[in-house]
Amino acid sequence: MSEPLMATYNRLPVTFDRGEGVWLWDTNGRRYLDALSGIAVCGLGHAHPAVREALCEQAARLIHTSNLYGVAEQERFGALLTAQAGMDRVFFANSGAEANEAAIKLARLHAHRRGIEAPAILVAEHSFHGRTLATLSATGNRKVQAGFEPLVQGFVRVPYDDLDAIETAAANRPNIVAILIEPIQGEGGIRVPSDDYLIRLRELCDRSGWLLMLDEVQTGIGRTGRLFAFQHAGIQPDVMTLAKGLGNGVPIGACLARGAAAEVFTPGSHGSTFGGNPLVCRVGRAVLETLIEGNLIANAEVQGAYLLDSLRAALAKTRGVVEIRGRGLMVGIELDRPCGALVGRALDAGLLINVTAERVIRLLPPLIIDRAQVEELVATLTGLIHGFLGDA
Numbered sequence: 001m002s003e004p005l006m007a008t009y010n011r012l013p014v015t016f017d018r019g020e021g022v023w024l025w026d027t028n029g030r031r032y033l034d035a036l037s038g039i040a041v042c043g044l045g046h047a048h049p050a051v052r053e054a055l056c057e058q059a060a061r062l063i064h065t066s067n068l069y070g071v072a073e074q075e076r077f078g079a080l081l082t083a084q085a086g087m088d089r090v091f092f093a094n095s096g097a098e099a100n101e102a103a104i105k106l107a108r109l110h111a112h113r114r115g116i117e118a119p120a121i122l123v124a125e126h127s128f129h130g131r132t133l134a135t136l137s138a139t140g141n142r143k144v145q146a147g148f149e150p151l152v153q154g155f156v157r158v159p160y161d162d163l164d165a166i167e168t169a170a171a172n173r174p175n176i177v178a179i180l181i182e183p184i185q186g187e188g189g190i191r192v193p194s195d196d197y198l199i200r201l202r203e204l205c206d207r208s209g210w211l212l213m214l215d216e217v218q219t220g221i222g223r224t225g226r227l228f229a230f231q232h233a234g235i236q237p238d239v240m241t242l243a244k245g246l247g248n249g250v251p252i253g254a255c256l257a258r259g260a261a262a263e264v265f266t267p268g269s270h271g272s273t274f275g276g277n278p279l280v281c282r283v284g285r286a287v288l289e290t291l292i293e294g295n296l297i298a299n300a301e302v303q304g305a306y307l308l309d310s311l312r313a314a315l316a317k318t319r320g321v322v323e324i325r326g327r328g329l330m331v332g333i334e335l336d337r338p339c340g341a342l343v344g345r346a347l348d349a350g351l352l353i354n355v356t357a358e359r360v361i362r363l364l365p366p367l368i369i370d371r372a373q374v375e376e377l378v379a380t381l382t383g384l385i386h387g388f389l390g391d392a
């Protein structure tokens with residue numbers, strides 16, 4: 001038998017059949033606690049009635065017409081999203097990479113309009129911005145880039161959480177026009193920068209006339225205990241990208257902008273056939289309204305703090321645990337050795353987790369998780385970590 005799917009993923013030996021809340025059931029009827037949410041996507045968990053109702057109602061009414069016509073649901077969701085984000089305008093795409101492509105194109109067009117012919121965007125080491133050519137070029141991970149050269153030009157790489165390095169990199173480069181950065185690095189290993197990092201980046205961008213472009217594809221939509229991670233810092237970006245949690249599983253991305261940046265695109269400068277269609281925008285609005293009305297962002301903050309505290313208490317004396325860090329329900333446990341094997345062991349124990357940056361266990365549970373479920377997650381996971389470090 002030939003294999004129909006291109007080999008882009010090493011898949012775990014399990015196939016899921018249905019879900020409800022934080023739980024998934026495989027094709028053999030076995031139940032799993034989902035502490036990954038489809039990689040920070042299903043914030044409302046699985047089979048949430050608000051998502052199902054929005055999806056079914058809209059599918060029965062109208063799915064797609066294209067952006068050649070007015071799209072009422074796009075306008076409604078756009079108004080809600082920009083108001084919540086304190087941004088002026090939004091462009092809807094279909095994924096995180098596409099949202100970042102829009103941000104990169106916006107920064108370049110903005111620069112060209114001001115007479116900068118070869119604009120450059122500052123990006124960070126260990127960053128992840130997607131798999132398209134421009135976004136993999138912006139990504140700070142050689143594994144993502146290898147084999148796809150020549151890379152897209154116009155990115156200048158700096159260490160993360162290091163303002164001095166940015167000043168040095170910018171010293172002889174008058175063509176820098178923007179910074180594209182994650183408020184907390186996700187794929188890079190749940191790296192949480194210093195508390196004042198975003199505040200100082202904002203100051204630096206203001207002083208230098210650069211756009212502050214935040215990639216909130218993973219951190220956004222309540223994940224860190226605020227609707228957007230930049231809200232912890234009390235600043236406002238010029239551009240922000242979203243995807244993952246925005247549609248709870250329907251493919252939708254967004255690039256939001258404020259001030260002059262919001263006026264850069266004009267008819268013909270960017271577009272998408274599917275982007276912002278009635279179906280995904282209706283679901284996106286249901287997701288956002290449900291998160292807000294259900295106080296689920298506060299729940300993410302409370303349960304996230306409990307998760308961090310519980311993990312720290314249970315692993316305090318465990319040699320081999322380097323650091324436990326995170327914000328809200330975006331948590332990383334860094335070990336002193338590669339720990340990819342833990343993913344399979346967790347699966348055997350009925351728990352879905354992820355390992356990123358080789359040594360960091362990544363937890364991104366649904367924002368609806370409750371205290372008892374956090375306790376079950378901590379008990380199962382810390383048992384697995386103790387076993388792994390004991391016999392590794």
Ligand SMILES: *Cc1c(COP(=O)(O)O)cnc(C)c1O
Binds near residue numbers: 244
């Ligand atoms: C996942 C991710 C992306 C890419 O999103 P896709 O929807 O897979 O294209 C971009 N940036 C960050 C920070 C991400 O976590």
